[in-house]
Amino acid sequence: MTPDDFTRVIGEALTAVAPEIDPKSIEPGVSFRDQFDLDSMDFLNFVIALHKKLGIDIPEADYPRLYTLDNAVAYLASKAGAPRTADT
Amino acid sequence: MPTLGSDMEAGTLVEWMKHPGDTVKKGDVIAVVDTQKGAIEIEVFEDGVLDRIVVAPGTKVPVGTVLAQIRGTAPSPPAGTAPQEEPHRSRVSPMARKVAADRGVDLALVKGSGAQGAITREDVERAAAPASAMRTAIAAAMARSKREIPHYYLSTQVDMSAALTWLRAENEKRPMTDRLLPAVLLIKAVALGLRDVPELNGYWVDGGFRAGAGIHVGCAISLRGGGLVAPALHDADQTDLTTLMRQLQDLVARARAGSLKSSELADPTITVTNLGDQGVDAAFGIIYPPQVAIVGIGKIAERPWVVSGRIEPRPVLTATLSADHRASDGHRGGVFLAVVDRLLQTPEAL
Numbered sequence: 001m002t003p004d005d006f007t008r009v010i011g012e013a014l015t016a017v018a019p020e021i022d023p024k025s026i027e028p029g030v031s032f033r034d035q036f037d038l039d040s041m042d043f044l045n046f047v048i049a050l051h052k053k054l055g056i057d058i059p060e061a062d063y064p065r066l067y068t069l070d071n072a073v074a075y076l077a078s079k080a081g082a083p084r085t086a087d088t
Numbered sequence: 089m090p091t092l093g094s095d096m097e098a099g100t101l102v103e104w105m106k107h108p109g110d111t112v113k114k115g116d117v118i119a120v121v122d123t124q125k126g127a128i129e130i131e132v133f134e135d136g137v138l139d140r141i142v143v144a145p146g147t148k149v150p151v152g153t154v155l156a157q158i159r160g161t162a163p164s165p166p167a168g169t170a171p172q173e174e175p176h177r178s179r180v181s182p183m184a185r186k187v188a189a190d191r192g193v194d195l196a197l198v199k200g201s202g203a204q205g206a207i208t209r210e211d212v213e214r215a216a217a218p219a220s221a222m223r224t225a226i227a228a229a230m231a232r233s234k235r236e237i238p239h240y241y242l243s244t245q246v247d248m249s250a251a252l253t254w255l256r257a258e259n260e261k262r263p264m265t266d267r268l269l270p271a272v273l274l275i276k277a278v279a280l281g282l283r284d285v286p287e288l289n290g291y292w293v294d295g296g297f298r299a300g301a302g303i304h305v306g307c308a309i310s311l312r313g314g315g316l317v318a319p320a321l322h323d324a325d326q327t328d329l330t331t332l333m334r335q336l337q338d339l340v341a342r343a344r345a346g347s348l349k350s351s352e353l354a355d356p357t358i359t360v361t362n363l364g365d366q367g368v369d370a371a372f373g374i375i376y377p378p379q380v381a382i383v384g385i386g387k388i389a390e391r392p393w394v395v396s397g398r399i400e401p402r403p404v405l406t407a408t409l410s411a412d413h414r415a416s417d418g419h420r421g422g423v424f425l426a427v428v429d430r431l432l433q434t435p436e437a438l
Binding site: 018019020033039040041044045047048051057058059060 | 199200201211214256259260264265267269270271310312336337340341364365366
């Protein structure tokens with residue numbers, strides 16, 4: 001998958017949690033929580049949506065790496081390309 | 089028309105989900121009603137057969153009005169009959185359709201936020217104009233609370249080290265979809281704490297305290313279009329953490345999609361409001377009448393904490409209690425907060 005693919009999937013996961021979000025409006029370096037007023041439950045559901053869409057496990061300790069679009073794209077790209085056993 | 093809160097005076101029947109002659113069981117969704125809190129699914133209070141529909145769709149009636157007549161106990165279903173399923177839901181909720189028609193909103197242009205992308209009333213309202221009915225309902229309830237209820241306020245700081253350490257280890261063992269949030273531990277601790285101080289769990293009605301039939305914790309949930317609702321997690325003291333987490337996820341999703349059930353809005357015996365995600369240190373809530381208490385949860389933050397004469401950084405939160413002084417005294421409120429604190433020190437037992 002390309003960075004654009006990950007950006008699209010992240011946008012879909014965010015809109016699944018908060019339908020009012022326009023994926024085109026996401027600011028790459030600003031945390032999703034601050035941009036879209038997400039709470040803990042929203043963020044958990046966002047991570048679960050990524051897990052379901054991409055089929056990758058995301059340890060709780062890695063959640064901070066999903067706080068912004070830039071970081072999330074980089075993190076997901078590294079996860080998608082890495083062996084599963086190395087991630088957990 | 090059941091009352092779904094002290095501030096509700098009337099509701100509009102939107103759609104019948106059952107028809108005359110249908111067998112109904114306690115808890116079945118029988119109708120959808122539009123209230124100031126959005127479209128609510130009305131549940132049946134007893135088993136039987138729907139005999140007659142009294143109120144037609146589109147009719148606004150006051151609380152207490154008979155909506156339909158249910159006859160006797162339902163005959164046993166034939167052997168092999170599958171359990172009743174939830175009524176079929178269209179991709180556009182009935183209320184959303186009505187609101188769209190009333191306000192001239194083109195449903196083709198509305199993005200659905202409900203289950204399987206169903207368009208909800210809130211989706212339509214968001215597309216039309218911000219509604220103020222919920223604001224009015226909140227204003228009425230909160231003004232009444234401050235006018236009638238002599239609140240007292242207490243707070244305590246809780247060391248969350250044990251709870252978070254346990255939670256981290258527990259979540260590592262769980263599948264991603266079953267991970268727990270700290271909020272669930274807090275809700276469970278509040279529910280169990282109420283067993284020790286039952287005078288905080290119930291209602292002040294007709295000049296006296298009436299204990300709740302169970303411990304049904306109302307969870308304040310903010311809505312994306314503004315406003316909030318506080319539906320119940322029923323029997324939270326008897327529910328394991330995994331189930332409680334799933335119920336909370338479901339409740340938040342349905343609250344924001346506008347598909348709560350009548351019992352969820354009518355049954356809370358206490359409310360918990362958690363503003364930690366907003367960075368709030370301590371939340372002192374206003375009691376939702378006729379309830380007699382509300383628990384406030386602040387953010388978990390690293391604080392200096394004295395342990396055995398030494399200062400250590402510990403994750404700490406401030407838990408508060410706003411309670412009705414007619415129903416309880418500060419001493420008992422203090423006991424309750426102390427019990428909640430103690431319970432959170434042994435999270436594995438929650």
